[in-house]
Amino acid sequence: MRTWVISVLLVGSLIGLAGCAEKTTKEIPVEKKVTTQMIDQKAQDEAKKAAEQKKAEEQKPIVVNVIDPNTKKVIKTFTPKDMGYGTNDAKYKEDIEKWAKDLARGTQTTPGYDQRINPDRIAANGQLIKGTPRIILDETQLSQKVILASAKGGDVELPLQVSPSGYKPVDVAYLAEVVVATYSTHFNSGVIGRTKNIELSAQAINNVIVGTGDIFSFNTTVGPSDAAHGYQSAPEAVEGKLVPGIGGGICQTSSTLYNAVDQLGVTYVEKHHHSIHVGYVPTGRDATVSYGGVDFRFQNTTGVPLLLKAIVVKGTITVEVRTSAAYHSLIKKGH
Structure with a gap:
């Protein structure tokens, strides 16, 4: 009788263990499925976010910033499309060249970047008194840089040529x-x-x-x-x-x-x-x-x-x- 009871208990234990093992085996695919769904959702969210960002960038106007290399400040910002870039390129080029010329040579109300040399001199005591160098803004190069940057936008530094006095x-x-x-x-x-x-x-x-x-x-x-x-x-x-x-x-x-x-x-x-x-x-x-x-x-x-x-x-x-x-x-x- 005692042997029979032990046998029954052993069989019951084995059936219980088999049941647990079977349950665990069945739950693994469910966990994998949930994880896969989460990964897919995350990828979809990232793709959607990237698409929205790209769309926002496409809608954002292209601008060209002109920067003074000495002060690192933006002295002029262009929105090429609003000025005819892509629709009237000849007029756009003409306007940019006119602006570059005025910036270099100055206008009646605004001094230009071009500066004549103010020469160095020798004082009565033999000491050197420094003047200021000649500065030329390359109008042609500036115009070309702005027009080239007008397609995608970006920063353009003023091409300044600084020439100190020619002596040692x-x-x-x-x-x-x-x-x-x-x-x-x-x-x-x-x-x-x-x-x-x-x-x-x-x-x-x-x-x-x-x-x-x-x-x-x-x-x-x-x-x-x-x-x-x-x-x-x-x-x-x-x-x-x-x-x-x-x-x-x-x-x-x-x-x-x-x-x-x-x-x-x-x-x-x-x-x-x-x-x-x-x-x-x-x-x-x-x-x-x-x-x-x-x-x-x-x-x-x-x-x-x-x-x-x-x-x-x-x-x-x-x-x-x-x-x-x-x-x-x-x-x-x-x-």
């Missing part, structure tokens, strides 16, 4: 060694206003370094010839007549400079004559200037750095052009 620091101590050109003109020192104006403008160009390849601008170097800068009223040529004007007489300084550098191999960038004959130089040998207007500009194409000297003594202004003894034999002369 070691040159400074020797540039006054040799006079390679000189010219003098005379004036009535009794005319106080005119004398003062000649003295001030001569002082402004004295000891100025014109490096190899530099473009010298009289107006940029001298600055405003107005009362705020000490200039006085004196006769000046305006539309064929002599009339009183603040700064009258500075053209004698610019003309004397012209006749000095003309003896060398320089290239003229801008030069104008007076509307009337002036008595201090022969006819056709003058170079009139007016701050904010006509200028006298030349490029140093002599092959060596130069130093300008301007001396005013007893009714005479003399402009000398000098360089170092080491460069003397290398300098290119004028006609």
Whole structure:
């Protein structure tokens, strides 16, 4: 009897174990199915999210940001489509080129990025006084960059070309060694206003370094010839007549400079004559200037750095052009 009971219990245990095993086997596919469904749902959600993001990006307008490389700030933002890109490309290109030109050269109300070199000079104590380099904004390259970026959008940096003066620091101590050109003109020192104006403008160009390849601008170097800068009223040529004007007489300084550098191999960038004959130089040998207007500009194409000297003594202004003894034999002369 006892043996029979034990047998029954063993059979029951085995049946119970088989039942548990069978239940566990049946539940595995259900868990896998739930997990697969969760994965599929997650993939669907991600695909839907990506599609919505793509659609949003497609609907978002394409923009081009123009950035100043010095400040890293956005100075202009274009929406090409609104300006005709893709529908009127010729007009779009014309508008971009006009904008680039105004940005480089400036307008009546806004200064441009282009800057003439303000030359370095040597102080009375021999120390170097730094000016500012020549800066040119490449209008053509800027226009091309903006148009190229207009298809997909993006950032465009201004292509600025910065040109420091063309001389070596070691040159400074020797540039006054040799006079390679000189010219003098005379004036009535009794005319106080005119004398003062000649003295001030001569002082402004004295000891100025014109490096190899530099473009010298009289107006940029001298600055405003107005009362705020000490200039006085004196006769000046305006539309064929002599009339009183603040700064009258500075053209004698610019003309004397012209006749000095003309003896060398320089290239003229801008030069104008007076509307009337002036008595201090022969006819056709003058170079009139007016701050904010006509200028006298030349490029140093002599092959060596130069130093300008301007001396005013007893009714005479003399402009000398000098360089170092080491460069003397290398300098290119004028006609």
